[in-house]
Amino acid sequence: PELVFSGVQPTGNLHLGNYLGAIKRFVTLQDTRPCIYCVVDLHAMTLPHEPAQLARTTREVTAAFIACGIDPGRNAIFNQSRVAEHAELAWALDCVARMGWLNRMTQFKDKAGKDRENASVGLFNYPVLMAADILIYRATHVPVGDDQKQHLELARDVAQKFNNDFAESIAAHGHGEAFFPLPEPVILGPATRVMSLRDGSKKMSKSDTSENSYIALTDDADTIVQKIRKAKTDPEPLPGHLDGLAGRPEAENLVGIFAALTDRSKADIVHEFGGSQFSAFKTALADVTIEKLTPIRTEMARLAADPGYVDTVLAEGAEKARAIARPNMDAVKDILGLIR
Numbered sequence: 001p002e003l004v005f006s007g008v009q010p011t012g013n014l015h016l017g018n019y020l021g022a023i024k025r026f027v028t029l030q031d032t033r034p035c036i037y038c039v040v041d042l043h044a045m046t047l048p049h050e051p052a053q054l055a056r057t058t059r060e061v062t063a064a065f066i067a068c069g070i071d072p073g074r075n076a077i078f079n080q081s082r083v084a085e086h087a088e089l090a091w092a093l094d095c096v097a098r099m100g101w102l103n104r105m106t107q108f109k110d111k112a113g114k115d116r117e118n119a120s121v122g123l124f125n126y127p128v129l130m131a132a133d134i135l136i137y138r139a140t141h142v143p144v145g146d147d148q149k150q151h152l153e154l155a156r157d158v159a160q161k162f163n164n165d166f167a168e169s170i171a172a173h174g175h176g177e178a179f180f181p182l183p184e185p186v187i188l189g190p191a192t193r194v195m196s197l198r199d200g201s202k203k204m205s206k207s208d209t210s211e212n213s214y215i216a217l218t219d220d221a222d223t224i225v226q227k228i229r230k231a232k233t234d235p236e237p238l239p240g241h242l243d244g245l246a247g248r249p250e251a252e253n254l255v256g257i258f259a260a261l262t263d264r265s266k267a268d269i270v271h272e273f274g275g276s277q278f279s280a281f282k283t284a285l286a287d288v289t290i291e292k293l294t295p296i297r298t299e300m301a302r303l304a305a306d307p308g309y310v311d312t313v314l315a316e317g318a319e320k321a322r323a324i325a326r327p328n329m330d331a332v333k334d335i336l337g338l339i340r
């Protein structure tokens, strides 16, 4: 059966990139298949973290999921550490994944920086835990932003190697030719890689030191207007055709954001605004951004005042997730010859 899984780290302010690249897609997919959406708190420990802040941001991301339109009644929303099977399967997959595969991961190189000897083992191992997150549910579809493509390919490689290495035992235990499906990345739409508002060559990122580089889901209308007004652009007016965006990363980024927010194509946007100056386009962009984000911000604030509700969602979501994860983990143990 088809099943959707994805996760978001509770590492700080969620931004427009997280929303357009991931969470907005989560909302659409809930109408098509059963979905499991996880606040990946174990991943958030791979860089130095503040315990009190982790608990707070975990509730905040949960509230953002609900405020963006994910229905906790129909889907499972929970925090990763609550379902121990993620970490349990990660160990088994650690013994399947190869050092060479992980050595090629660009996110580790970026996040570890120059002082690689001093990075946590967890940061190196991040993609294997992510593979376990997906495979513990035998999920078939994983909506993510473009930056997670390489990690998804690794998850597929791990699933494939497990299926090959233990093919005989998998068949002997009645699971046919393969135990894990190879999960499909779902990387769709005009904003799979939202760029920084200050630098069209860098992805929009919550760890960016310049607050003007990203729009947070919690930014109020004035802040949104200011940040979009200050966004870097080039001096030319907007082109009337998509070809005219080539070599203009800042313009392309703003057009992509506009298209994604309004569920229109980039071609449609340049058709409407071709020949306009950026000042006029930015005013229109700020308007649609405010229109989309204001209800989300208001609902997040309402939920922040009701932590009891958010905690209930997390507890119930964990129950639903565990009901799928436990039998899958038991099957993995049988396949591997681990007595239970």
Ligand code: AQP
Binding pocket: 007, 008, 009, 010, 011, 015, 017, 018, 019, 020, 021, 022, 143, 144, 145, 146, 147, 148, 191, 192, 193, 194, 195, 203, 204, 205, 206, 207, 208
């Ligand atoms: N700029 C982006 N454009 C489109 N999608 C994005 N995602 C992140 N940034 C962009 C997608 O959001 C989902 C959750 O991301 P995460 O929890 O892995 O966080 P992250 O990628 O670590 O987010 P940041 O903001 O980039 O954090 P830092 O600053 O720590 O690197 C994923 O599906 C991701 O693809």
